[in-house]
Amino acid sequence: MSTVDRSKLPPGPKSKFPLGHLFSYRRDSIGFLKKIAKEYGDIVHFKIGPIRIVLLNHPDYIKEVLTVQHRNFVKGRPLEMAKELLGEGLLTSEGDFHKRHSRMIQPAFHRNMIESYVPAMIKCISQMMGKWQDGMKTDMKDEMTDMSIAIAGKTLFNADITKEAPEISKALDTATSLFGRISLPFSEWLLKLPLPGNLRFYKAKQRLDNIVSRMINECRKNKMDNGDLVSLLLRTQDENGSGGLSDEEIRDEAITLFLTAFDTTSTALTWTWYLLSQNPEAEAELHKELDHVLNGRLPVVEDIPNLKYSRMVLGESMRLYPPSYVIPRQAVEDFAIDKYIVPRGSIVLMSPYLGHHDPRFYSEPEKFNPYTWDKHSHGLDSKYEYFPFSRGPRSCIGEPFAWMLETLAIASVAQSWKIKHVPDHPVELLPLINLRPKYGMMMTLHRRK
Numbered sequence: 001m002s003t004v005d006r007s008k009l010p011p012g013p014k015s016k017f018p019l020g021h022l023f024s025y026r027r028d029s030i031g032f033l034k035k036i037a038k039e040y041g042d043i044v045h046f047k048i049g050p051i052r053i054v055l056l057n058h059p060d061y062i063k064e065v066l067t068v069q070h071r072n073f074v075k076g077r078p079l080e081m082a083k084e085l086l087g088e089g090l091l092t093s094e095g096d097f098h099k100r101h102s103r104m105i106q107p108a109f110h111r112n113m114i115e116s117y118v119p120a121m122i123k124c125i126s127q128m129m130g131k132w133q134d135g136m137k138t139d140m141k142d143e144m145t146d147m148s149i150a151i152a153g154k155t156l157f158n159a160d161i162t163k164e165a166p167e168i169s170k171a172l173d174t175a176t177s178l179f180g181r182i183s184l185p186f187s188e189w190l191l192k193l194p195l196p197g198n199l200r201f202y203k204a205k206q207r208l209d210n211i212v213s214r215m216i217n218e219c220r221k222n223k224m225d226n227g228d229l230v231s232l233l234l235r236t237q238d239e240n241g242s243g244g245l246s247d248e249e250i251r252d253e254a255i256t257l258f259l260t261a262f263d264t265t266s267t268a269l270t271w272t273w274y275l276l277s278q279n280p281e282a283e284a285e286l287h288k289e290l291d292h293v294l295n296g297r298l299p300v301v302e303d304i305p306n307l308k309y310s311r312m313v314l315g316e317s318m319r320l321y322p323p324s325y326v327i328p329r330q331a332v333e334d335f336a337i338d339k340y341i342v343p344r345g346s347i348v349l350m351s352p353y354l355g356h357h358d359p360r361f362y363s364e365p366e367k368f369n370p371y372t373w374d375k376h377s378h379g380l381d382s383k384y385e386y387f388p389f390s391r392g393p394r395s396c397i398g399e400p401f402a403w404m405l406e407t408l409a410i411a412s413v414a415q416s417w418k419i420k421h422v423p424d425h426p427v428e429l430l431p432l433i434n435l436r437p438k439y440g441m442m443m444t445l446h447r448r449k
């Protein structure tokens with residue numbers, strides 16, 4: 001055990017309880033992080049049981065961890081629960097293993113590949129709208145989830161899983177409801193006990209596994225290369241023999257991409273509909289762009305560069321409600337930052353939510369103003385004060401996929417539908433694995449034309 005020089009630890013709240021700040025953090029993680037950043041500044045140390053946690057709340061410090069000194073950090077302990085569900089996929093793996101897999105999977109996210117997914121994306125979006133009726137009340141979170149599942153199934157597996165979407169969404173909800181437990185000390189042992197929550201987790205995991213395995217087997221049986229991701233992974237097996245991915249590795253990558261793809265995108269879209277309903281001027285400007293560019297037809301790839309305001313709306317929505325609201329890492333060795341030492345083994349937290357609402361970087365941080373991104377190409381020019389997809393070598397591989405899907409969904413839906421928030425439906429944050437709306441998002445659909 002290394003000794004910790006307490007005089008070099010960053011400042012932070014002390015706790016007289018053995019579990020430290022566990023309950024405050026679990027009760028309201030975002031509120032807790034905001035409060036300690038306000039009280040102690042941009043580098044704050046606190047404990048949950050024996051675990052040391054350091055919040056970094058300045059773009060320069062975040063850059064150090066995600067990019068400059070990224071080799072000194074692993075996903076580590078915070079991703080353990082995700083590993084239980086996803087196995088050793090791109091999100092959870094480390095080092096050479098991660099590098100090798102990333103190289104193999106990257107081609108599925110090249111621009112021309114993403115563009116080839118557009119007809120499938122549009123088909124799934126149209127199918128969703130085909131079921132809508134004027135004046136209908138619906139939970140937009142469910143609508144966006146089912147649509148995103150259908151798109152992920154079609155583009156990643158060339159499978160039609162529209163019917164299974166509610167079951168998949170329920171299984172993911174059950175599996176991820178346990179994720180909060182990861183902040184508990186000894187959570188790795190807790191997971192092995194036959195507790196009711198654990199049994200529900202493993203049952204939900206089994207259901208997701210079965211669906212994904214069935215889709216992989218279908219791809220394998222058909223021996224058709226449809227340009228989907230799983231065909232690409234299976235091809236690496238055929239072409240490289242023992243150099244390709246094993247069946248288990250393919251399973252882990254497939255389930256990782258499938259689950260990371262649909263929950264994040266559906267969450268981002270749900271918040272976007274809510275924000276548009278609360279900001280009629282921005283909504284009118286969006287409608288103007290869509291009427292001008294699309295004039296009543298569904299979008300195609302060539303329209304994307306002309307849907308500038310639509311992308312600005314999305315950029316601003318992911319600023320106010322970044323689906324991945326906190327990005328954790330674990331320090332491998334002691335890490336010097338400013339005048340402090342973060343001891344090795346500590347968890348470092350960086351929060352897009354906090355950064356995106358910081359008045360030092362945004363003049364009116366709580367205001368929905370798509371023009372924030374007028375001069376930036378959807379946030380890509382700004383750096384570590386805007387990082388919904390993270391930054392550096394472990395940033396989101398699916399980012400271009402997400403921009404494409406979300407832009408097409410916003411454009412296709414908003415040109416035909418005006419979506420109003422049901423006024424008495426409560427809107428609260430549920431920071432679980434992603435930053436979801438706690439009570440879903442009840443909205444009314446009104447046909448525009």
Ligand code: HEM
Pocket residue numbers: 090091092102256257260261262264265268322323324327328387388389390393394395396397398399401402
């Ligand atoms: C709005 C949509 C999305 C958001 C906000 C988002 C956000 C993120 C973030 C913040 C990370 C870094 C996590 C970390 O460092 O711990 C990440 C990683 C990742 N994302 Fe996304 N993501 C989105 C969509 C997607 C999609 C559509 C896919 C797949 C089709 C995807 C696949 C992945 C994968 C595989 C990783 C791990 C990459 C690596 O470590 O090499 N994401 N995402």
